[in-house]
Amino acid sequence: MIYPIIPKPQKITTGDTVVFTLTKYCEIEGADKFPKAINSLKKFLAESFSLELLGTGKEKIRFELCNEISADEGYTLSVKADEVIIRGRTEAGIFYGIQTLKQMLMYGDLSLCSAEIEDEPAFPYRGFMLDSGRYFFTKEAVFTFLEIMALHKLNYFHWHLTEDQGWRFQSEKHPLLTEIGSYRSHTNFNSVPHSGYYTKEDMKEVVEYAHALHIKVIPEIDTPGHTVSAIAAYPFLSCFDRNMVTATKWGVKHDVLCVGKESTFEFMQAVLDEVVEIFTDGIIHIGGDEVPTTRWELCPHCQKRMKDEGLKETSDLHTYYLSRIGNYLRDKGMEVIMWNDRVKDYMPDSSLCWQFWNTDMDKKDIEGEIKKGRSFIISPERAYYLDLPYGLVNLKSCYEYDPYIEGLTDENKHLLKGVEACLWAEFVPDMEKAGYCTFPRLGAISESAWTKKENKSYENFSERLDGYYKHIKAININHATLKQAIPTGIRKTASTLYWERRKLCWGGLENLITNSKIQKMYGKKDK
Numbered sequence: 001m002i003y004p005i006i007p008k009p010q011k012i013t014t015g016d017t018v019v020f021t022l023t024k025y026c027e028i029e030g031a032d033k034f035p036k037a038i039n040s041l042k043k044f045l046a047e048s049f050s051l052e053l054l055g056t057g058k059e060k061i062r063f064e065l066c067n068e069i070s071a072d073e074g075y076t077l078s079v080k081a082d083e084v085i086i087r088g089r090t091e092a093g094i095f096y097g098i099q100t101l102k103q104m105l106m107y108g109d110l111s112l113c114s115a116e117i118e119d120e121p122a123f124p125y126r127g128f129m130l131d132s133g134r135y136f137f138t139k140e141a142v143f144t145f146l147e148i149m150a151l152h153k154l155n156y157f158h159w160h161l162t163e164d165q166g167w168r169f170q171s172e173k174h175p176l177l178t179e180i181g182s183y184r185s186h187t188n189f190n191s192v193p194h195s196g197y198y199t200k201e202d203m204k205e206v207v208e209y210a211h212a213l214h215i216k217v218i219p220e221i222d223t224p225g226h227t228v229s230a231i232a233a234y235p236f237l238s239c240f241d242r243n244m245v246t247a248t249k250w251g252v253k254h255d256v257l258c259v260g261k262e263s264t265f266e267f268m269q270a271v272l273d274e275v276v277e278i279f280t281d282g283i284i285h286i287g288g289d290e291v292p293t294t295r296w297e298l299c300p301h302c303q304k305r306m307k308d309e310g311l312k313e314t315s316d317l318h319t320y321y322l323s324r325i326g327n328y329l330r331d332k333g334m335e336v337i338m339w340n341d342r343v344k345d346y347m348p349d350s351s352l353c354w355q356f357w358n359t360d361m362d363k364k365d366i367e368g369e370i371k372k373g374r375s376f377i378i379s380p381e382r383a384y385y386l387d388l389p390y391g392l393v394n395l396k397s398c399y400e401y402d403p404y405i406e407g408l409t410d411e412n413k414h415l416l417k418g419v420e421a422c423l424w425a426e427f428v429p430d431m432e433k434a435g436y437c438t439f440p441r442l443g444a445i446s447e448s449a450w451t452k453k454e455n456k457s458y459e460n461f462s463e464r465l466d467g468y469y470k471h472i473k474a475i476n477i478n479h480a481t482l483k484q485a486i487p488t489g490i491r492k493t494a495s496t497l498y499w500e501r502r503k504l505c506w507g508g509l510e511n512l513i514t515n516s517k518i519q520k521m522y523g524k525k526d527k
């Protein structure tokens, strides 16, 4: 039989006769040594089959550590008469063996044919990003995403916590960030206010929940752009101390942090000190995407900073800011990630990892950064952005995107840490839409993250989708049907048009009006 396991294990052989049926009498050997693995199995059995293990029968599931498995997260799984044996080099390996077993049990309604599996991940970094900035997702919704990540063998939860449209990280030193910045008076398509933030206790719970699933949490505090919510709370953070409200519309904003004032750095560093205390995995994302220089051109503080630091172009303030914040965090022992927005002569230190979303860059520039030793994570907009409609990124193109970008050689391919699926949320207001956007594309991306390139095939992946849908439906989360996920004809056009309606609520016109007002007030006057 073919087990429809997603992501596909590297090696799997199976028989055609049932040799093992899990009942409540099944005994687990080694359970006390691997609490995370056993808890994941017990939760699955309780939720999907209302089954509680009593452990007195002859069938056994055995967990064992095994040094012969070379990869840290690797495992073997063997199904024989009345016995399932899962071996891992570490508990993480055993945990991933359990994720595979859950899918096999779901497919076989608790009965298993004989099987031998040898498995390990293609990439050490297998990420999923949730944008809680645009829409607030409850702590419970975050737990659901974490469970789903584990099932897909994903191990880094990137939590986008701040945006123009909402600041979700509670700061004790700067309470207005959430008191003012977590609220917007309306959203794109309706006039209903939207708000919400995570308390420190909430975020600690999320970190704890993630750790129980072998997931590390990377908070993102996106600066110096995408900061209108922070400026609404503390106007001095902007050039010209602008009085603003948290953004209600979609689109890149021109009001960004003032890089000239020292007070901006003092403020942000104090916030980041609080962030580092809560998120204990030693990794942080500092954003750095989409930063117009319009205000910096006119701001006397920013112009003075350029002069003092010998910066040639206004856009060099972008690098100056990211370098300073990056170094501050690196000196605290943090690994730092940023979006890959620009390549210039003056770039942040190559120890800052690039999250690669902008694929429009010149190949030579990318190669240059690779030569410098910059590591990167692949999240191309036109393949791994889950908010994009299926008409633009269908399941097949999502699956077939090759993360091994040009410029990588055998000597430097270790710089490619892995891949990440990004669920941006400006047009994803609830779990229903989130589920629709995410499934089945997350299955495709998880296979690019876990399964080695030589073992991937879209045809084979499609044959496993029935089993995948069975599992997703059992989790009780929304999903796109196969017809929706690979739309053709009118369905494809409709999907794209529905997406393009966002242009109706783009803040571009507002930007033009404001920019001209600021130019009049602060621009150089012609004599």
Ligand code: ACM
Pocket: 289, 290, 339, 357
């Ligand atoms: C991004 O999509 N602006 C990272």
Ligand code: ZN
Pocket: 238, 239, 240, 257, 258, 259, 260, 261, 295, 296, 299, 300, 301, 302
């Ligand atoms: Zn300024």
